[in-house]
Amino acid sequence: MPDVPQPIRDGKGGSDPGPRNVLLDRQNPDLLVAPSTDHGTVPNLKFSFSMAHTRIEQGGWTREVTQRELPVARTLSGVDMRLEPGAYRELHWHQQSEWAYILDGSCRISAVDQEGRNFLDDVRKGDLWFFPKGVPHHIQALDEGVEFLLVFDDGQFSENGTFLMSDFFACTPKSVLAKNFGWSLEQLAQIPEREKYIFSGQVPPPLDADRIVSPTGDVPRTFKHRMHAQAPARFSGGSVRITDSTNFAATTISAALVEIEPGGLRELHWHPTDDEWQYYLSGFGRMGVFASTGVARTFNFQGGDVGYVPFAYGHYIENLGDEPLVLLEMFRNPRFEDISLAQWMANTPPQITADTINVPRSLIESLRKDKQPVVR
Secondary structure, three states: OOOOOOOEEOOEEOOOOOOOOHHHHHHOHHHHOOOOOOEOOOOOOEEEHHHOOEEEEOOEEEEEEOOOOOOOOOOOEEEEEEEOOOOEEEEEEOOOOEEEEEEEEEEEEEEEOOOOOEEEEEEEOOEEEEEOOOOOEEEEEEEEEEEEEEEEOOOOOOHHHOEEHHHHHHOOOHHHHHHHHOOOOHHHOOOOOOOOOEEOOOOOOOHHHHOOOOOOOEOOOOOEEEHHHOOOEEEOOEEEEEEOOOOOOOOOOEEEEEEEOOOOEEEEEEOOOOOEEEEEEEOEEEEEEEOOOOOEEEEEEEOOEEEEEOOOOEEEEEEOOOOOEEEEEEEOOOOOOOEEHHHHHHOOOHHHHHHHHOOOHHHHHOOOOOOOOOEO
């Protein structure tokens, strides 16, 4: 069949009559026919949420990509969750910090910190929130429902392992609950016998009607951030918005929202401090990864895919489609940091670099010495 891709490159390889998953081969052309520069064994750095188990509940669903699904991902894990209008992700807390990005719709979030200070606000598509570890919180969808990405600062963390209020009540003797709250046993007759996790509810009232005035006041720094309201840094091949501890209260996770125009390139670079966890929102492209000692591999990505780059691995991301390739880059670090290959070369005596890669010195001298561009 002429429209079926084959593992053939420059007269090498051969046809594959099957059995095979042709749809996956079409989505991953650089796995089926790797660039000639790929070499050696690099761990799998891709997993799609579409391949993850979906937990279906009354009022929504959730699926996750952890180190169980993507073994190389040690530092961060992710959850894709949908809540129907009015539905709750119930009152809960984690041993891990929670960073979130609204993919679609809107929801109300609340939290109370260890000083009894509270937080309540509505978040919409393109907004972020961040809850520090141990801080209890909840999520409730507004009238259009909501889908969001959650990222936790532990690759092994599973959303199924949260501390839930309903579960806490179910695991505590009613006599203790009655003594703790000053209630009667009769008033506790209908408490849940197991976790509720996600459950249906009514669309909440206007924000002001839900507000509680805490005696100790509001949290000192908001847990919400409008990432799309940030002015992007624009380059010839796209744009980037960086959200880290310099402009948001997220103390353990930093992120960049990268948009690469058709034909554009997220430049050759690496991160000197941490692994990179990626979530692709739209478009189609590829990432080439250099793992040292002449070892390299190339992966293809589209919306809904998770990518991962271990600490210090050199890499690039190229848009192969006809629409912007949009992705989130996330790090278990309060600051976003990267090292540009071009900037390193531009700030090294030019003859050294020219002799190293066998190019004219004039080419090295033409590179800019300042922090330029993230996207070409």
